[in-house]
Amino acid sequence: MSSTSDSLDIPLSAETGADRERGREVKVITLIAIAHFVSHVHIMLLPPLFGEVREAFGVSYIQIGLALTAFNVVSALLQTPAGFLVDRIGPRAMLTGGLLLGTAAITAAALLPGYWTFVIAYGFLGLANTVYHPADYSILSATIDHRRIGKAFSIHTFAGYLGSGVTPALVLACAAIWGWRGGFLVAAGLSFATALLLIVAGSVLPRIVHKPGQQAAGGKVGLDLLLSGPVLRNLLFFFCLAMANGGIQTFTVVGMGEIHGTPFTVANVALSGFLLCSAFGVLVGGIIADRTPHHERVAAVGFACTSTMAILMAWVNMPAAALIGLLSVGGLLNGIIQPSRDMMVRAVTPPGSFGKVFGFVSTGFNLGGMVAPLLFGFLMDQHEPRAIFMIVAGFILLALVTAITRTKPQSTPHGLADSSSR
Secondary structure, three states, X not given: OHHHHHHHHHHHHHHHHHHHHHHHHHHHHHHHHHHHHHHHHHHHOOHHHHHHHHHHHOOOHHHHHHHHHHHHHHHHHHHHHHHHHHHHHOHHHHHHHHHHHHXXXXXXXXXXXXXXXXXXXXHHHHHHHOOHHHHHHXXXXXXXXXXXXXXXXXXXXXXXXXXXXXHHHHHHHHHHHHHHHHHHHHHHHHHHHHHHHHHHHHHHOOOOOOOOOOOOOOOOOHHHHHOOHHHHHHHXXXXXXXXXXXXXXXXXXXXXXXXXXXOHHHHHHHHHHHHHHHHHHXXXXXXXXXXXXXXXXXXXXXXXHHHHHHHHHHHOOOOHHHHHHHHHHHHHHHHHHHHHHHHHHHHOOOOOOHHHHHHHHHHHHHHHHHXXXXXXXXXXXXXXXXXXXXXXXXXXXXXXXXXXXXXXXOOOOHHHHHHOOO
């Protein structure tokens, strides 16, 4: 009897340990997803309220746009240093600090008088924004089993898409009741509540994701790592994605209207289909990313199709149903690419450097965010909307080239490396 009992105890305890680990992973992913959701609320907070904020300060749209420029410039300049701090002092403290700084910045923008105070507050909001990608990816890479990391990345990205999608309706509803300042304060309250959640329930998050000396002997560290070919290739990859998505998301409606006379309602529905299907495509992409090591192939197929979509938008005057269907399919494929994008970065990142590497390559998003509106806006002013979609297709194809020509990294036991820092 005792031998039978012992044989039953071993698998039971093993199963309990596995269940406990999965339970911790669920908690980690939930907390990180909520934080990423809030970060996109911060990003999308001002655009729906441009008109009201402009009238409140008595300035032009360009002057209000300067606040977003300040946000992006500060994020671009300081995201890499934030990544170094994440690796040095730990992602949990940095993420909590970023949320609290975001709370203070939004509150200052809402309550303090003066236009320049508003712009400065948005600069501090950009500083708060620097912590999310380095901290989030560092935590996920260090705590989630490598067999499920693709799904974890996809849920993280989906939460950001969801934050961007619900923010316009949320802040406009709040502004209708309490004015634009009330909408800002609601966003600040959401940020503060999330910071409290991390403080209270954040014990499942790692305080630091590596031990001193964990870096492999002879491996590149610091600036040598960031300026290495594989990491610079990923920086270019992220920049190309930002340029392509910036053209599609910002100029589809006005561009299609000028090229083909597409009604704004039809173009807006098509763009909504692109954004909505992108969000759900991210979840599909997470499943695919966990089932194949060939992430560059997934990206290549998606890029080939989305570049075709951009070319058709420029040269073919489609019926409403065809345009909506085309952008919806393009959005789905665009979303599927995203987890494979993150997995390609992870594959070239040594343990203990996730913060600085993800922070550095994510700077490509900020650079694209600064360049795309200027370039594509200039083309619209020159009445050359077709050029926008052709340039979008060009950046998509360049991203495809950077993906399929990358050097396949040596197989590294990320799961083992990660488990050592749990």
